Amino acid sequence: MTTAVSGVGALAAPARRVGKLHREGLAAYLFLSPALLFFCVFLILPFIFAIVLAFSDWGGFDLSTLKWAGFSNFGDVLSFDGTFVKPILVNTLLFAFGSVFLATFGSVLVAYCIDRLSFQGFWRVLYFLPVVATVVAIGNVWKMMYQPAGLINAVLNKLGVNSVGFLSDSSYALPSVTVVHAWASIGGAVLILTAGLKAIPEMYYEAAEVDGANSWHMFWSITLPLLRPALLFVLITQFIGGLQSFALIIVMTGDGGPVNATNVAAFEMYQRAFKFGAWGTASAMAMVLFVIILAITLLQLWIARRRGEETS
Amino acid sequence: MKRRGKFPWFAYLVVILGGVAMVMPFLDMVMSSFKGPGEYGVIPYKLLPSSFNLDNYREAFSQLELLRLFRNSVIVTVSVTISVLVTSSMAGYALAKLRFRGRAVIFRFILATMMLPPFLLLIPTFLIMLNWPLAGGNDILGRGGDGGLTTSLIALILPFAVSGFGIFLMRQFMVSLPDEMLEAAKIDGANQWQTWRLIVLPQTKPVAITLGLITFIGTWNEYIWTLLISSSDPSLQTLPVGIQLLQSFLDPDRTMPIVMAGLVISTLPVLVVFLLFQKYYVRGVVLSGLK
Incomplete structure (x- = not known):
């Protein structure tokens, strides 16, 4: 980043800015990663699971016995x-x-x-x-x-x-x-x-x-x-x-x-x-x-x- | 201070009567914890015990295994509090001070996480912990083991390790930190991690105390999830759950007095922490009311 020839300088500045933003984005997602990972496993996944369970007929712990039950649970x-x-x-x-x-x-x-x-x-x-x-x-x-x-x-x-x-x-x-x-x-x-x-x-x-x-x-x-x-x-x-x-x-x-x-x-x-x-x-x-x-x-x-x- | 009208005798009456109603149960709890056999549960009712000896407290430590429960409570509460503080300030920093694609969406998502009531996720979260891959004898698909993650204290820590409210609180506070300070750090050659660790973190002390306190008290008192997890493995009981469940094993003449002694002991740590930092706690509750 030391030698910017006159003609290229005009282009290099925005390019450098984009690079900086890109690095900042990477850093941001690294800072956010523990929280996002957590919410995937302990919020989104259980939420979807909760909806699926409400519409299914299932007892015990073996997922392969889970059956679709429509609205019968609600009934x-x-x-x-x-x-x-x-x-x-x-x-x-x-x-x-x-x-x-x-x-x-x-x-x-x-x-x-x-x-x-x-x-x-x-x-x-x-x-x-x-x-x-x-x-x-x-x-x-x-x-x-x-x-x-x-x-x-x-x-x-x-x-x-x-x-x-x-x-x-x-x-x-x-x-x-x-x-x-x-x-x-x-x-x-x-x-x-x-x-x-x-x-x-x-x-x-x-x-x-x-x-x-x-x-x-x-x-x-x-x-x-x-x-x-x-x-x-x-x-x-x-x-x-x-x-x-x-x-x-x-x-x-x-x-x-x-x-x-x-x-x-x-x-x-x-x-x-x-x-x-x-x-x-x-x-x-x-x-x-x-x-x-x-x-x-x-x-x-x-x-x-x-x-x-x-x-x- | 608003001093309207004459001496507010009506206000004093209301506040003092209400205050008595607030304190009476706690007074009864402390007094009952000193009552001996034959003194509790008899008519006529007496508030004061005949003597203030510590027999029930000794029994609480041996029969309720308070030290074991205390140890679990401390491990879980400290782990959750540290984890919430670290993850909230990291995520809060990114949302407050870094520019990146998707920031608005993620912030809105964090707000939405606070709207999901915990009871809705109770069943699926339990099943997820039970079928956690490669834990507690489970295979890579989470099958076959006995208990998955539900057989260790991790089960009481992990589902509470991140708090949407915590991230929100940190983000709101960090937005008001001056950008010049961060720019200066950058010019001095600090990378993002160093800026967060050395410049931002020390500034967030007041809000960190607030969040830490709210998390500490909430985790120390958590009941439903711990009850569920420890129902198959009593060694995971914390103070509230242990004291509740071990009642039936106590000396029947003195069950309630021993339970009350246990409850006094289990309430003291939170009470002391709360009284020491109550200004921060009060501010946190008020802040949460202004979102």
């Missing part, structure tokens, strides 16, 4: 005679909607209140503790508190209420685990909502104060509308989490009992696959749940966008 899974649609999918939706409602309501209230206090960092860490703890700790402690001789029944008895079989009574079991899931997810939502609150300009509140608005008015007409992006993020991520989470349910009830009262779709998929080796049915369940998650997420985005257009 089995979605038939109303089975347990998957009712109660399992219904439970899944109740669990997700219930915990999202409780956690969102709770976290908006708490985040709004913390924002008005001193020692904000301390409070936020306090609410974040359950997010740091393992699901085994959370599940077992709450299971213990829900027992007839546990803390919660002791408090109820003090108040003159009879003991409740929180996890053993089939009409209380699902609400009981839903509350725990909501309790555990408040902390993360508080953090995100706090960031949203901090982004609202102080002058809006000052102007409202001059106009004589009380804090209730300010909350409804300033805080809540301007909090919408953070709130939407919280809602979407909580829904996605709530619809697929079952670790807490395994820990607290063992088998989704009493009699399927706390069984949810992802757990049923897990059991069908790894207890009974029914890969096809289990994968069809996974697909159904995936489509539901996708639909609910898109629906939320759509509603948020429409609402946004109405007000702006």
